[in-house]
Amino acid sequence: xxYILMMNxxxxxxxxxxxxxxxxxxxxxAFMRNFRQELHDSGVFVDTKELAWPQEAKFVRSGAxxxxxxxxxxxxxxxxLAGYWIVDVGSAEQAYKIAARVSAAPGPGGKxxxxxxxxxxxxxxxxxxxx
Amino acid sequence: xxxxxxxxxxEHLLRELTPQVLGIVVRRFHDFAAAEDAVQEAxxxxxxxxxxxxxxxxxxxxxxxVAFRKMADHIRSESARRRRETEVAGETRASExxxxxxxxxxxxxxxxxxxxxxxxxxxxxxxxxxxxxGGLTTAEIAYAFLVPEATMAQRISRAKQSIxxxxxxxxxxxxxxxxxxxxxxxxxxxxxxxxGYTTSAGPRLRRADLSREAIRLARxxxxxxxxxxxxxxxxxxxxxxxxxxRARTGANDELIPLxxxxxxxxxxxxxxxxVALLSAALRKASVGPYQLQAAIAAVHDExxxxxxxxxxxxxxxxxxxxxxxDNPMVTLNHAIAAAMVHGARKGLDLLDDLRGDPRLAxxxxxxxxxxxxxEMAGESLAAAKHYRAAAGKTGNLPERNYLLMQAARLTTLxxxxx
Numbered sequence: 355x356x357y358i359l360m361m362n363x364x365x366x367x368x369x370x371x372x373x374x375x376x377x378x379x380x381x382x383x384a385f386m387r388n389f390r391q392e393l394h395d396s397g398v399f400v401d402t403k404e405l406a407w408p409q410e411a412k413f414v415r416s417g418a419x420x421x422x423x424x425x426x427x428x429x430x431x432x433x434x435l436a437g438y439w440i441v442d443v444g445s446a447e448q449a450y451k452i453a454a455r456v457s458a459a460p461g462p463g464g465k466x467x468x469x470x471x472x473x474x475x476x477x478x479x480x481x482x483x484x485x
Numbered sequence: 486x487x488x489x490x491x492x493x494x495x496e497h498l499l500r501e502l503t504p505q506v507l508g509i510v511v512r513r514f515h516d517f518a519a520a521e522d523a524v525q526e527a528x529x530x531x532x533x534x535x536x537x538x539x540x541x542x543x544x545x546x547x548x549x550x551v552a553f554r555k556m557a558d559h560i561r562s563e564s565a566r567r568r569r570e571t572e573v574a575g576e577t578r579a580s581e582x583x584x585x586x587x588x589x590x591x592x593x594x595x596x597x598x599x600x601x602x603x604x605x606x607x608x609x610x611x612x613x614x615x616x617x618x619g620g621l622t623t624a625e626i627a628y629a630f631l632v633p634e635a636t637m638a639q640r641i642s643r644a645k646q647s648i649x650x651x652x653x654x655x656x657x658x659x660x661x662x663x664x665x666x667x668x669x670x671x672x673x674x675x676x677x678x679x680x681g682y683t684t685s686a687g688p689r690l691r692r693a694d695l696s697r698e699a700i701r702l703a704r705x706x707x708x709x710x711x712x713x714x715x716x717x718x719x720x721x722x723x724x725x726x727x728x729x730x731r732a733r734t735g736a737n738d739e740l741i742p743l744x745x746x747x748x749x750x751x752x753x754x755x756x757x758x759x760v761a762l763l764s765a766a767l768r769k770a771s772v773g774p775y776q777l778q779a780a781i782a783a784v785h786d787e788x789x790x791x792x793x794x795x796x797x798x799x800x801x802x803x804x805x806x807x808x809x810x811d812n813p814m815v816t817l818n819h820a821i822a823a824a825m826v827h828g829a830r831k832g833l834d835l836l837d838d839l840r841g842d843p844r845l846a847x848x849x850x851x852x853x854x855x856x857x858x859x860e861m862a863g864e865s866l867a868a869a870k871h872y873r874a875a876a877g878k879t880g881n882l883p884e885r886n887y888l889l890m891q892a893a894r895l896t897t898l899x900x901x902x903x
Contacts, residue, residue, distance in 0.1 A: 355880060356631075397608070397640035400632050442632050444608060477882040 356400060356442050356476040357449035359456065361469055362433040368407050374462055381460045382467075389456055393441060398452070404437035440476060449473050495535045498544060499528055503620030506548045508592025511655050514556050517599065518645035521617050523555035524548070528620060549586055593618065594709050595657055597702075598666050600644075601673040604651040609644035610673045611680070616641055618705075619698055629695050630680070670706065671719050671775065674699050678723050682730075696727055707762075717766035718776030724759035725782035728752040740887040744791040756786045777806045781818075796825040813845050817854045829862035849878035853888060860895065869895040 363371075374382070393399040411434060413425040439456070443449050453471040461467030503524060510520040527548045541547040600614040612630075615621045621629075627637035658666040681695025703720040710716050732746035763779045781802045788794040803819035816839055824832025836855055845851045856871035872892035876885045 394635065394639060397636055397643055399636045399639075442608075442630070442636070444606065475880045477885065478880055 355444070355446070355449075356440055356478060357446070358474050358476055359439045359441065359449065359453045360472040360474070361436045361438070361456070362472060363436050363469065364433055365408060365428070365430060367469075368434070368436070378460070378462050378464065381464055385459045386456075389459070390439075392455075393439065393452070398441040398443050398448075400440040400442050402437065402439045405435055408434040446473075446475070495540055496532070498540065499531055499535075499548075500620030502545050502548055503528060504593040504596050504618045505588035506545060506552055507596060507617055508589055509549050509586050510552045510556060511596075512589070512592075513553070513586070514560075515655070516556075517655060518642075518649055519556060519559050520552070521645060523552040523559065525616065525622070526555050527551035529622065545588065546586070590709070591657060593705060595655060597670050597706065598658055599648060599653055599655065601670040602648065602651065602653050602666075603669050604653065605644050605647050607673065607676055609640055609647065610669075611677055612637055612640045613644040614673055614702070615677065615698065619702060621698070667710070667713065667716070671703075671715060674703050674706070675719060675723075675775075677702070678727075682726065696723070696730075699723060700727065712769070714766040714769050714771055715773040715775045717762050718773060718779050721759040721763040721766065722775055722779035722782055724755045724762070725779055725786050728755040728759065728786060734883070738883055740883045742887075743785060748789065751786065756783075759783065760787070772805075774806060774810050777802050777809070781806075794825075796822055800826045813839055813842050813848075814850065817845075817850055820858070821854060824858050824861060829858045832858045833862065847878055849875040849880075849884075849888075852878065856888075856891065860891075865895040868892075 390399070390402060393402075408428075411426065411428070414422045415425070417423045439452075441449060441452055443452070450473060453473045457469055457471050458466040459469065461469075506527070507520060507524045510524055511517050514520055530551055531544070531548060535541070535544075596618050597614065600617050601610050605613070612626055615626045615629075616623065623638050623641060624634050627634040630637065657663070678696050678699035681697070681699060700720070700723050703716070703723055707713075707716050707720050728751050729743075729746060731752070732748065732750035733741055735741055759779065760783050763776065763783055766776055767780070781799055784795050784799050784802070800819070800822040803815065803822050806815050807819050816835070820832040820835040823835055824830075833855070836851070836858065839845055839851060852871045852875035856868045856875060859865075859868035859871060869892040872888045872895070876888035876892065879885050879888065
């Protein structure tokens with residue numbers, strides 16, 4: 355079963371991350387690199403991407419003529435996807451464990467940041483024989 | 486090797502020879518992990534050279550020679566790396582002239598027992614079985630499971646590491662363990678079959694190949710263990726289930742339930758073969774769960790129309806199966822059969838037994854079955870509610886679409902005054 359682990363943050367979260375100390379950023383980057391390696395080594399890695407920060411994010415809707423109508427002023431509380439990992443595991447519990455691991459990525463002062471990770475199953479085409 | 490080349494005859498030959506050659510190499514060098522890599526490399530070399538230069542006169546000995554050379558290279562680089570004196574075991578064995586390089590009948594079976602060892606996780610056992618016994622490349626297995634090749638390679642190497650650490654010997658299990666170990670082999674083959682028995686989406690053809698591969702492997706086990714009735718039962722179950730493949734999905738990959746399938750699309754030849762296998766197995770002494778499941782599949786397959794289905798017989802078979810295994814999925818299917826024989830109420834009552842079963846707590850099938858039975862009982866609104874609940878829980882897109890359509894159909898009927 356494949357699960358997507360999504361790390362979300364508000365504009366304020368992104369702004370504060372940008373002001374971390376050099377050591378804190380280094381520690382966080384090293385943790386993320388190791389985390390990715392762990393996913394590889396345990397044979398569960400499917401995909402990961404980091405997204406550009408939300409300053410330039412736009413909501414796009416189709417106008418009457420099919421032309422894009424963009425909207426880019428968001429409330430402070432709006433959460434944006436910072437990045438995701440997709441893992442292929444045997445159970446939801448295993449996906450939660452992995453999510454908890456990345457939630458513990460170090461924040462300011464090296465303490466776990468405890469960022470909330472949204473875990474969702476990726477729909478598959480795997481039929482259930484029901485036997 | 487491309488995904489399209491799987492119908493080329495040399496590839497069939499190659500995959501048939503893989504476990505035989507691997508058995509020879511393991512018996513010679515006593516290092517399963519390295520031997521498995523060497524045989525995979527030899528197969529890849531064959532896949533490049535044979536189409537170009539023609540199939541060698543003795544393809545098995547060609548593969549064995551190449552794999553032996555790869556092993557010798559491996560041993561040399563290992564000993565150089567470790568700065569040890571000559572790898573005594575490997576080098577001396579490599580120069581033993583009297584080694585018997587003919588395949589042993591039991592090799593394939595020994596390999597299956599090894600790759601499906603209960604010390605491995607199911608995901609590892611599946612990957613290793615498909616490579617070491619099935620002769621598929623890592624890339625092909627990765628493609629079938631929709632994961633990167635590096636991830637599948639890692640799973641295979643971890644599986645081999647587990648085998649090494651558990652000290653699983655390259656030999657047949659003792660007679661005491663044999664039953665349980667064969668059970669693990671059959672379970673892994675069943676999982677491979679199930680993975681390929683897909684409803685839709687993604688590379689359909691490749692995943693269908695997994696079912697065919699599971700059938701091919703089950704056939705090999707049946708050939709090696711012709712008197713084991715559960716092996717025959719599993720092979721029959723696969724054939725009888727796979728026979729409905731073409732009728733199972735519509736033109737747009739939508740799921741078509743058994744009762745609405747075009748039975749003209751069912752593979753009669755496969756049904757005949759499955760029924761014959763099963764009948765022969767049932768004539769022998771012991772009856773196990775795979776044979777019972779195959780028997781249920783056979784009753785469905787033998788009904789010319791859905792309304793001709795012999796539900797009392799299916800119900801009796803589920804009752805036997807329920808006594809044999811503590812599987813909530815069996816209880817669910819038993820409830821459906823009971824509803825078909827004794828009415829929807831009876832089925833709904835049986836579902837109540839499953840309330841609070843943690844194995845089904847978040848499983849969509851409990852809601853889906855309840856919805857189906859409520860619909861039979863004429864309770865359209867309650868049925869729609871459970872179809873929607875099931876849709877929210879399933880991890881399968883065609884199934885979610887199907888469940889939502891069922892709910893929509895019922896509520897539309899209600900709205901228009903039915």
